[in-house]
Amino acid sequence: MIKVSEIAQILGGKVVGDESIEISTIRPVSSDEKGGLAIVFAKSDLKGLSETLSDVIVGPKVVLETQAKTKIIIDELDADKLNQLMRFYKVHKYQLFDQGNTSETPDVYIGKHCQIGENCHFMPGVKIMNGVTIGNNVAIHANTVIKEGTVIGNNVTIDSNNSIGNYSFEYMTGKLTRYERVESVGRVIIQDDVEIGCNNTIDRGTLGNTVIGRGTKIDNLVQIGHDCKIGQHCLLVSQTGFAGHTILEDNVIVHGQAGTAGHLTIGKNSVVKAKSGVSHSFPENSDLFGYPAKDARSYYKNLATLNKLTNKSKKSNSNESPKNKGFIARVFNL
Numbered sequence: 197m198i199k200v201s202e203i204a205q206i207l208g209g210k211v212v213g214d215e216s217i218e219i220s221t222i223r224p225v226s227s228d229e230k231g232g233l234a235i236v237f238a239k240s241d242l243k244g245l246s247e248t249l250s251d252v253i254v255g256p257k258v259v260l261e262t263q264a265k266t267k268i269i270i271d272e273l274d275a276d277k278l279n280q281l282m283r284f285y286k287v288h289k290y291q292l293f294d295q296g297n298t299s300e301t302p303d304v305y306i307g308k309h310c311q312i313g314e315n316c317h318f319m320p321g322v323k324i325m326n327g328v329t330i331g332n333n334v335a336i337h338a339n340t341v342i343k344e345g346t347v348i349g350n351n352v353t354i355d356s357n358n359s360i361g362n363y364s365f366e367y368m369t370g371k372l373t374r375y376e377r378v379e380s381v382g383r384v385i386i387q388d389d390v391e392i393g394c395n396n397t398i399d400r401g402t403l404g405n406t407v408i409g410r411g412t413k414i415d416n417l418v419q420i421g422h423d424c425k426i427g428q429h430c431l432l433v434s435q436t437g438f439a440g441h442t443i444l445e446d447n448v449i450v451h452g453q454a455g456t457a458g459h460l461t462i463g464k465n466s467v468v469k470a471k472s473g474v475s476h477s478f479p480e481n482s483d484l485f486g487y488p489a490k491d492a493r494s495y496y497k498n499l500a501t502l503n504k505l506t507n508k509s510k511k512s513n514s515n516e517s518p519k520n521k522g523f524i525a526r527v528f529n530l
Contacts, residue, residue: 201215227248276376307326328344328347345383473489
């Protein structure tokens with residue numbers, strides 16, 4: 197718990213409202229979660245100010261127009277000051293000041309303040325850090341690391357060499373370095389009946405949560421960025437990558453080596469074919485292919501037209517006399 201007055205002091209802001217409010221949660225401006233502290237982190241957050249459900253909000257003077265009980269007005273968001281607040285919050289949220297191995301199984305590390313369900317199996321080399329919650333019937337295989345605050349549902353299988361709950365890849369302009377990492381205080385939430393293959397990385401949210409929906413299956417060598425929302429019953433094939441704030445709605449299939457830019461939504465029941473690059477949002481039932489990805493039928497039509505033009509060009513060249521061919525070769529050094 198941290199008081200509004202302490203937050204304002206750390207960030208160098210001015211309080212408008214009740215300074216005595218205590219905060220136990222940091223969350224995004226746009227979130228279904230009620231209460232807590234919201235921070236205007238990017239220009240896109242300004243669009244959600246009118247609907248924010250936070251009790252306290254930090255940002256420029258425009259936040260005075262929100263319904264939040266208390267506002268903290270700052271001229272600019274300083275990376276050093278923000279990180280000071282976030283680290284203080286993270287240390288106390290997950291009780292990182294009190295660490296140690298509570299596991300009774302050799303070669304398995306389970307941190308303090310964890311909740312572990314029934315019938316769980318952890319293989320050698322597994323590390324479960326502070327404040328992790330795990331449901332029933334969960335199997336985690338060798339050398340997988342589950343970082344602080346992660347929530348794992350029931351009937352989940354996680355294969356070997358995964359890293360779940362990593363820092364988000366979020367940076368601000370710093371004073372001493374050009375890019376300064378922003379401390380990430382969100383979590384990874386893995387819902388029931390999820391299966392995760394080998395050698396995957398799933399980043400925690402910066403302010404919110406990265407969510408893997410119920411029944412989703414993830415192949416090997418998949419990267420899921422911070423604050424992504426993967427819907428229920430999705431299939432993510434090997435070597436796919438999802439930049440931060442990607443939303444996949446339910447029943448989306450993404451084939452091998454496809455990837456997405458950040459801050460976009462792919463509607464439910466869509467398919468992204470192999471090696472595609474998705475650069476903007478698409479509605480439900482989309483069938484996507486290519487780079488940049490577009491409707492697969494349109495892409496195939498374009499390819500067919502291009503092939504016809506290429507074939508015509510080849511036929512035209514084949515009809516030239518050998519004498520003309522030699523002339524072209526000499527002139528252009530072909």
